[in-house]
Amino acid sequence: MRLRNKxxxxxxxxEHPDVLLAEPEKLNNGWHTxxxxxxxxxxxxxxGMGQFIIGMALANPNVNYIGIEHFDNVIxxxxxxxIEAGKPSNLRLFRANGVDLLKIFHKGEIDRVYLNFxxxxxxxxxxxxxxTHESFLKLYETVLVPGGEIHFxxxxxxxxEYSLVSMSxxxxxxxxxxxxxxxxxxxxxxxxxxxxxxxxxxxxIYRLESQYMN
Ligand code: SAM
Numbered sequence: 001m002r003l004r005n006k007x008x009x010x011x012x013x014x015e016h017p018d019v020l021l022a023e024p025e026k027l028n029n030g031w032h033t034x035x036x037x038x039x040x041x042x043x044x045x046x047x048g049m050g051q052f053i054i055g056m057a058l059a060n061p062n063v064n065y066i067g068i069e070h071f072d073n074v075i076x077x078x079x080x081x082x083i084e085a086g087k088p089s090n091l092r093l094f095r096a097n098g099v100d101l102l103k104i105f106h107k108g109e110i111d112r113v114y115l116n117f118x119x120x121x122x123x124x125x126x127x128x129x130x131x132t133h134e135s136f137l138k139l140y141e142t143v144l145v146p147g148g149e150i151h152f153x154x155x156x157x158x159x160x161e162y163s164l165v166s167m168s169x170x171x172x173x174x175x176x177x178x179x180x181x182x183x184x185x186x187x188x189x190x191x192x193x194x195x196x197x198x199x200x201x202x203x204x205i206y207r208l209e210s211q212y213m214n
Contacts, residue, residue: 009076013095019082020075021094030106035064035090040111043068045098045131046118048193050078053114055190057091064090070097098131098139105143113140115152117194120159132163137170146214153181153207155198160206167210176209
């Protein structure tokens with residue numbers, strides 16, 4: 001746990017349980033009950049400092065968003081931004097590792113998974129840590145509704161190629177692929193912190209949308 005730089009993080013997080021849930025594993029009644037509506041639920045695994053998920057929550061009030069990040073000293077920045085944004089009622093954050101998704105969500109509870117600028121883990125021995133590894137695709141499939149989707153953006157060509165192969169081998173349908181998202185720049189694109197950083201350097205941003213065939 002990286003708490004060295006922000007020793008105040010734990011206390012600050014505990015002061016805002018309405019945004020950052022302390023023990024999401026204990027949400028026995030499910031996320032729709034927590035949000036108080038039946039709107040679709042979209043999650044981002046590896047949400048970082050939260051710019052994307054907060055921007056999405058503000059832009060799409062009829063969708064519920066959950067940002068998942070496994071480091072306290074990172075998610076606390078997302079919490080600060082969520083507070084600045086007025087704590088949108090359709091947004092929650094929590095600190096967890098994506099490998100624990102089944103402890104946090106019921107089967108078929110969510111509608112879409114966002115993966116943005118996921119850590120590339122370039123060494124083959126770390127392949128299982130890549131968020132588009134087969135084991136993660138299986139986890140997402142379990143918590144997603146049938147026909148649920150993954151929307152993925154990255155600057156990393158090797159991770160993108162790997163993810164295309166991994167999803168294809170899993171039997172997913174590729175709905176959209178872009179090798180230069182910013183050349184098209186869809187109006188509804190919400191940039192992440194890493195996306196701003198890499199696109200400012202002139203690096204192409206790769207994007208795909210894939211769907212489970214279950
Ligand atoms: N999505 C943000 C963006 O685009 O600006 C952050 C990108 S950063 C490169 C990747 C983030 O994913 C880091 O904050 C890291 O801690 C988080 N992360 C990596 N693996 C994770 C996992 N298994 N579960 C939860 N978070 C994870």
